[in-house]
Amino acid sequence: MKPSIASAISVVLLSSLVTAHAQDATPAQPQGNETKPTEAAATTTKKPQTDKKTEVIAVTGTRIKRVDMNAAAPLTILGKEEIQATGKQTVTDIVKSLPAAIGNSVTTTSTNGGGDGSGNIALRGLDPSSTLVLLNGRRLPLDAFGNSPDLNSIPVAAIERIEVLQDGASAIYGSDAIAGVINIITRKDWDGLDFSVYVGQASRGDLQTKSMDLTYGATNDKGGLLLGVNVYSQGSVKSRDRDVSKDALGPSSATPDAHVITATDNLIANPDGTYRPYTPADRYNFSSITDAIMSQDRRSIFLGGDYLLTPGLKGFVETTFTNTLSRYNSAPTPLFLSNETGDLVVAANNPFNTFGVPLTDVRKRFLQLGPRVSEADSNTFRAVAGVQGKIADSWDWDVAYNHGDSKTRATTQNLVNKTNLQLGIGDPANCTALASLGCVPVNILGPDGSLTDEMMDWLRIDATNYTKTEVDSVTVNFVGELAETPLGKIGLALGVEGRTEEYNSVSDPNAEKYNTIGSTNVKSTEGDRDIKEAYVELTVPLTDLAEVNLAARHSDYSDFGTTTNPKFGVKIRPFEGLTFRGSYSTGFRAPSLVELFQGQQENFASLSDPCQVPGNCAVQADEDINQFLALQGGNTELDPEKSKSYTYGVTYSIANFNAKADYFNIETKNAIDTNPQFVVDQFRQNGLFADKVQLDAANNITRIEAIALNLASRKVEGVDLAFDYALRGTPTGSYTFSLLASHYIKYMNQADSSAPFENVVGKYTDTASGGRGSIPKWKGLLDLGWSNAGLDFGATANHVTELDAGSDFDYPTLAAWSTFDLRAGYDLVEYGRFSVGINNVTDKEPPVTDAAANDNIDARTHNLIGRYYYARWGIQL
Numbered sequence: 007m008k009p010s011i012a013s014a015i016s017v018v019l020l021s022s023l024v025t026a027h028a029q030d031a032t033p034a035q036p037q038g039n040e041t042k043p044t045e046a047a048a049t050t051t052k053k054p055q056t057d058k059k060t061e062v063i064a065v066t067g068t069r070i071k072r073v074d075m076n077a078a079a080p081l082t083i084l085g086k087e088e089i090q091a092t093g094k095q096t097v098t099d100i101v102k103s104l105p106a107a108i109g110n111s112v113t114t115t116s117t118n119g120g121g122d123g124s125g126n127i128a129l130r131g132l133d134p135s136s137t138l139v140l141l142n143g144r145r146l147p148l149d150a151f152g153n154s155p156d157l158n159s160i161p162v163a164a165i166e167r168i169e170v171l172q173d174g175a176s177a178i179y180g181s182d183a184i185a186g187v188i189n190i191i192t193r194k195d196w197d198g199l200d201f202s203v204y205v206g207q208a209s210r211g212d213l214q215t216k217s218m219d220l221t222y223g224a225t226n227d228k229g230g231l232l233l234g235v236n237v238y239s240q241g242s243v244k245s246r247d248r249d250v251s252k253d254a255l256g257p258s259s260a261t262p263d264a265h266v267i268t269a270t271d272n273l274i275a276n277p278d279g280t281y282r283p284y285t286p287a288d289r290y291n292f293s294s295i296t297d298a299i300m301s302q303d304r305r306s307i308f309l310g311g312d313y314l315l316t317p318g319l320k321g322f323v324e325t326t327f328t329n330t331l332s333r334y335n336s337a338p339t340p341l342f343l344s345n346e347t348g349d350l351v352v353a354a355n356n357p358f359n360t361f362g363v364p365l366t367d368v369r370k371r372f373l374q375l376g377p378r379v380s381e382a383d384s385n386t387f388r389a390v391a392g393v394q395g396k397i398a399d400s401w402d403w404d405v406a407y408n409h410g411d412s413k414t415r416a417t418t419q420n421l422v423n424k425t426n427l428q429l430g431i432g433d434p435a436n437c438t439a440l441a442s443l444g445c446v447p448v449n450i451l452g453p454d455g456s457l458t459d460e461m462m463d464w465l466r467i468d469a470t471n472y473t474k475t476e477v478d479s480v481t482v483n484f485v486g487e488l489a490e491t492p493l494g495k496i497g498l499a500l501g502v503e504g505r506t507e508e509y510n511s512v513s514d515p516n517a518e519k520y521n522t523i524g525s526t527n528v529k530s531t532e533g534d535r536d537i538k539e540a541y542v543e544l545t546v547p548l549t550d551l552a553e554v555n556l557a558a559r560h561s562d563y564s565d566f567g568t569t570t571n572p573k574f575g576v577k578i579r580p581f582e583g584l585t586f587r588g589s590y591s592t593g594f595r596a597p598s599l600v601e602l603f604q605g606q607q608e609n610f611a612s613l614s615d616p617c618q619v620p621g622n623c624a625v626q627a628d629e630d631i632n633q634f635l636a637l638q639g640g641n642t643e644l645d646p647e648k649s650k651s652y653t654y655g656v657t658y659s660i661a662n663f664n665a666k667a668d669y670f671n672i673e674t675k676n677a678i679d680t681n682p683q684f685v686v687d688q689f690r691q692n693g694l695f696a697d698k699v700q701l702d703a704a705n706n707i708t709r710i711e712a713i714a715l716n717l718a719s720r721k722v723e724g725v726d727l728a729f730d731y732a733l734r735g736t737p738t739g740s741y742t743f744s745l746l747a748s749h750y751i752k753y754m755n756q757a758d759s760s761a762p763f764e765n766v767v768g769k770y771t772d773t774a775s776g777g778r779g780s781i782p783k784w785k786g787l788l789d790l791g792w793s794n795a796g797l798d799f800g801a802t803a804n805h806v807t808e809l810d811a812g813s814d815f816d817y818p819t820l821a822a823w824s825t826f827d828l829r830a831g832y833d834l835v836e837y838g839r840f841s842v843g844i845n846n847v848t849d850k851e852p853p854v855t856d857a858a859a860n861d862n863i864d865a866r867t868h869n870l871i872g873r874y875y876y877a878r879w880g881i882q883l
Contacts, residue, residue, distance in 0.1 A: 068178065068499075068543065068555065079173040079575060079589050080653055080668040080726055082106070082746070086166055086193075091791075091800060091829060093843040093876045095204060095217050095238060097157040097168070098125030101188060103804060105748035105786050106130065106172050106726065110779040111866050123302055123332030123382050124149035124156035129172065129185040130672060130722050131753055131781045136595055136647070138175065138183035141190050142324060144390060144481070145505075147410035150382075150473040152509045152600035156412065157188070159328040159386040161236035161306040163202070163219035166193045172670065172726060174651035176593035177557040177573035180503075180539055184593040184649045184674060192324070194310065195230050196223035202880030209849065209873035210248075213299060214241040219880075229313040229320065236306040242334065243299035245861050248851075248870045251298055255817065255856035256612075257289035258371065259630035260340035262454035265369040268361060269703075275453045289630065292337035295377050298861045298870055300334035315393070322406075324390040332384070335377040339422050339524030341370040341450065345635040345708050347520050347527075347608065348424055352431045358449040367702070370450045372422060374457045375466055378524055379419040386412045401486030411476040422523035423467040423516065430464060469514035469522050479505035494547035501541055508534040509599035520608060529605020531640070535596075536564040552578040555589075565602065566646060569594050587668075588654035597644040601678055601714045604640035611636040611682050612774035612859035614814060615707055616690040623690070625705040634707050636682040641714040649674040655726075662732040669725050677718035682710045683776035684717065684757050721754040721763070727786075739794025747786030753778070770809040770820055773866070774859035780820070780867040782807045796833030801826065806867060811857035820853035823868050838881030849873040 068079075082104060094100045098113040109131035112124070126134035126149070134154040139146055146155035168190050175183035204217040221234040245251040259265055264275040265284055273281040274288050305328070312322040343350050344367045352358075352365035359365060392406030429437050430448030437445040444464050449456045457465075483501035490496070511531045520527040541559040548554060555575035562568045573591035580586070610633040617623035618631070655668030686707065688694040700709035730744035754763040755778060771777020784807045791800040804827070809820040826848055831841030852868030863870055 068545075068557075079171060079175075079587070080655060080666070080670070082170045082172065082728070084168045084170075089162065089165060089168065090878075092802075093206070093827070093829065093845060093878075095162060095206075095215060095240075096125060097160050097162065097165070097190065098127060100162070101127050101157070101168065101170065103787060104170060105746050106170060106186065108748075108750070108779070108781060108785060109866070110134070110773045113866075123158070123300065123330045123384060124151070125158040126154040127157060127188060128779070129170075129188075130670075130724075131750075131778055132185040132672070132674065132720065132722070133677075135182060135598060136184040136674075138179055138181075138187045139190075140179070140187060141326075141388065142192055142390075143189060144406070144408045145410070145477055145479065146388060147386065147412040147477050148475040148509070148598070149412055150384065150414035150416065150475070150511075152473075152475055152511075153598050156330075156384070156386060158304070159306070159330065159384075159412075160190055160326070161219070161234065161238075161308060161328070163200075163221055163236050164192045164234050164306075164308045164326070166191045172668070173589055173653050174591045174593040174649060174672065175573070176571040176649075177559045177591055178541065178543065180537075180541075180559055180561055181594060181596045181646075184595055184647065184651070185672065192232075192308065192310065193221070193223070193234075194232055194312075195225055196232060197225050198223060199883040200880065201883075202878060204876065204878045206874060206876030208243065208871050209875065210243075212241055212243045212247060213871060213874070215239070215876070227314075229311060231311040232309070234306075234308045236304070238302070238304040238306075240300075240302040242297045242301040243871065245293040245296045245298040248298065248861075248872070250851050250854050250863055250870055251293055251861035253862075254291050254293040255854070255862045256632050256859075257291050258337075258340060258632070259289055259628075260342060260369040260371045261288055261290045262371045262373040263288070264451045264453065264456075266361070266365060266451060267367040267369075268363070268365065275451065275456075277453050279452055279456075286630065290337075290371050293861065295335060295337045296860075297334040297336075298865070300332050302333075303331045305329045319393060319395045321393050322391075324388070326386075326388045328384075328386045330382070330384045330386075332380075332382045334380055336380065337371070338375055338377055339372045339420065340633075341368070341372065341422065341427075341523060342631075342633075342635075343368040343370075343450075344702055344706070345610075346424065346523060347635070347637075347709075348428065350424070350428055350431070352451065353433045355433060356431055357434055357447050358451050360451070365451075368450055371454075372420075372457070372465070372524075373454050374462060375420045375422070377420065380416070381419075382414055382416045384412065384414040386410075397486070401484060403482075403484045405482050406480070408477070408479045408481070410478075411474060414473045415470060416473070417468060417470040418525045419468045421467050421469055421525050422465050424521045424523050426464050426467075427523065430461065467516060467522060469517045469525055471511060471513050471517060471528070473511040474508075475510075476508040477505065479503055488544070491547065493550060494553070496547070497543075497545035499541075499543040503537075503539045503541075505537040505539070506534065507537070507599060509603070513605075526607055526609055528607035529639075531600065531604045533599035533603035535599065537596075538562045551580055552576065561594075563596055566596065566644075569646065583658055583660045585657045586655075587657065588652070590652040591650075593649040593651060595647040595649075595678075597646060597678055597714070600640060601644060601680075602640050602642050604638075604714075606637055606639035609636045609638055609682075610634065611710075611776075612772065613683050613686055613710075614775060615686060617705060619814060623705065627706050628704065631706060634682070634686075634710055636710045636712055638680045638682065638711075639713050644678060644714060645676050645716050647674055647676050647678060647716075662734065663730075665729045667725060667727050670723070672720075672722045674718075674720045676716040677720055678714055679717045679776070680712055680714045681717060681757070681776040682712040685710055685712045687757075715758075717758045719754075719756040719759070719763075721752060722750070723752040724748055724750040739792055742789070742791040744789045745786065747784060749784050750781060753781045768808070768810055770811045770855070770857060770864055770867075772857055772859050772864070775857075780806070780809050780864050782809060782867070796835070798831050800829045802829075803827075809853075809864075809867075811855045815855060815857045817855045817862075818857070820855050820864065820868075823850065823853055825850050838879055840877070840879045842877045843875070845874040845876070846872060 109128040139155045149156040171187040200221040206215040274284040308326045310324040388410040394404035485499040488496040488498040543557040557573040575589035578586040617627040618629040651672040657666040689699045698711040727747045734740040770780045788803045808822045825846045827845045829843035852863045
């Protein structure tokens with residue numbers, strides 16, 4: 007079944023629903039929402055709601071429905087009001103603030119999002135690919151990188167709540183749920199028109215953000231309809247506009263004035279074309295050009311509904327479509343002649359070569375070509391159509407088809423054509439023969455400004471790559487009561503799923519032939535797989551005070567075989583309000599199609615060569631080189647990652663007070679990594695991978711080969727804490743308090759089976775160097791709120807503890823970072839609600855380190871935005 011068929015089903019069902027609404031003169035009242043921990047967060051005036059019966063619901067981590075949300079596994083739930091109170095406009099920003107989100111998350115409001123505008127979250131410091139992302143309990147298509155869905159493709163206005171399961175869940179959901187699950191639940195069963203406008207801006211006048219949301223909902227006794235539209239725009243932030251990033255701590259030896267290295271000399275061109283000795287002070291500050299944060303425009307539409315087809319049989323649909331346009335500038339194309347594939351050489355008889363010998367190590371920044379401009383146009387589509395019903399009032403069933411696809415066109419401008427460059431710097435006779443094509447000798451040996459218009463026209467090239475990911479699945483689920491005993495009901499859930507996954511990338515013809523300089527050259531990639539799965543879950547009361555939860559899932563993959571993963575959970579409630587809980591599970595992550603099939607690509611990786619440190623090697627390597635040519639690719643021989651995890655904890659709830667503490671332990675094996683830093687370290691320290699590392703005569707690394715391998719093992723251990731308290735209805739108003747914190751006790755990282763385990767808690771290693779990012783000892787947030795007579799105030803404190811980048815750097819310590827946010831709102835009754843906020847009210851700068859590849863900071867943990875103002879007005883009609 008393809009998207010056109012799913013769309014047709016959606017149209018038929020929704021047309022029936024609209025017709026039914028037109029015939030129904032008295033729509034039903036909307037159902038009430040769950041009680042939320044704060045009253046200060048609402049953004050629009052609420053309409054009166056009728057009383058609601060006790061609801062039986064399913065929460066993330068179990069498919070068996072229950073009256074309470076207190077399951078055997080730790081779960082953090084962010085309701086709609088809490089989400090709106092953050093003032094954040096993307097799902098990644100919202101979830102990234104949680105203490106469970108550490109390591110290498112990517113958000114497009116603090117980084118360049120990897121280039122295509124997508125965002126993802128890393129739970130527990132594992133890779134984002136180890137966190138399963140669901141929308142209403144069903145899978146989403148992956149982004150252009152093929153490892154994780156784009157969370158930013160989900161409009162915030164459509165979200166009712168976000169559930170973050172901080173436990174392994176492969177037995178419930180299958181592959182990828184090693185670190186946990188992020189399940190985004192959208193709004194439904196709502197009547198009225200909801201309109202809101204949001205504007206925000208950093209105190210420096212950039213990062214201008216605008217968002218408009220329009221949502222319409224209608225219900226009657228036959229079903230419900232929800233239609234929403236979101237329009238979002240975000241301005242960029244220049245690296246040069248922040249004190250922490252305006253001067254790169256690792257500037258480049260590829261300079262606008264030619265940098266020439268011969269057997270005897272290390273020189274740089276003077277403005278008059280002569281040469282003088284090169285010094286580190288000549289290095290190029292690329293931060294003068296780069297965007298620290300990209301600009302984005304996003305348009306989203308979501309449409310969903312259900313309709314009672316016959317008594318006991320309901321049809322339902324969900325559709326979402328998001329278009330994202332992203333743009334950012336990088337510094338002009340750099341040239342490292344000795345590091346390029348193709349053995350580029352300036353010919354001895356080239357008219358601009360005054361040295362009289364062939365030159366193989368020339369470094370040049372093509373400032374005259376202008377900045378490299380990267381643009382990505384992404385479309386994400388998802389459609390679900392199905393039917394659901396009941397059997398004998400005690401069993402629910404559903405059958406659904408889920409289609410999702412993500413298509414991205416990514417273009418980079420102002421690159422250099424490698425073939426044309428070689429002709430231009432080679433024997434002039436070769437270029438003379440191609441003069442009719444525009445070939446001219448090229449001067450890469452002169453100062454900035456030495457390129458003529460003809461030279462630039464001959465060199466300049468753009469590259470456009472196309473990527474598509476697709477997922478199609480059919481699921482059948484049954485949930486109900488197996489039996490009722492004197493101790494309680496035995497709950498059973500079981501189901502099957504058939505799924506296909508596809509990944510296809512078509513590289514620009516020049517990128518396919520490794521013929522561009524300044525961008526990633528990559529071979530086109532294509533892969534697909536079929537998956538068949540079956541699961542069963544059982545909840546059994548042991549006594550009046552205890553129950554166990556048993557689950558298992560069997561998966562059959564067309565490309566690596568079968569796996570079965572069990573889960574065991576227990577919940578003990580000795581008296582009302584107090585609960586002890588624990589769980590044990592195994593998990594797995596199938597290698598992504600990119601990890602399996604990706605064609606070899608060129609990547610200039612930011613690495614550290616141990617031989618650049620004085621005294622480490624007999625011949626010291628050039629310490630000015632901070633990017634190395636790495637040839638990376640997929641590996642069809644990969645095995646799946648496997649994990650074991652267990653949690654145990656205690657929760658206590660009484661009146662308006664809730665507290666919980668949970669210990670977690672995750673152990674992964676066969677972790678998949680494409681890590682050129684590991685190859686370099688093993689080569690320099692142990693003499694391994696000699697066939698994968700290429701050196702020049704001066705002991706400088708010129709090329710590294712690194713394919714995806716099952717290298718690492720990881721053991722993560724820590725404690726989650728959560729407290730919230732509400733004091734409502736006092737003469738002075740209502741007060742709320744909430745605290746979330748995670749303490750990471752150990753994060754034992756083993757680069758490969760022959761290496762020792764290293765505890766990286768409290769340490770930072772940039773992802774560009776193959777590291778885990780920041781793994782703080784503590785991360786937490788504290789929120790206080792007050793409301794009275796339609797007026798509310800709130801404050802949030804965010805904290806990350808100190809990090810150590812290692813003694814090899816000039817700025818090895820990333821100091822503890824605390825920021826404070828303020829918000830206020832006023833209920834204008836029939837005129838809606840107006841709220842304002844200031845994030846990072848003290849304008850706290852992030853800690854600086856030269857261990858970071860970009861902007862001198864770890865933008866995945868901190869940010870350089872500074873003080874940020876926002877305002878929102880919303881109304882419900």
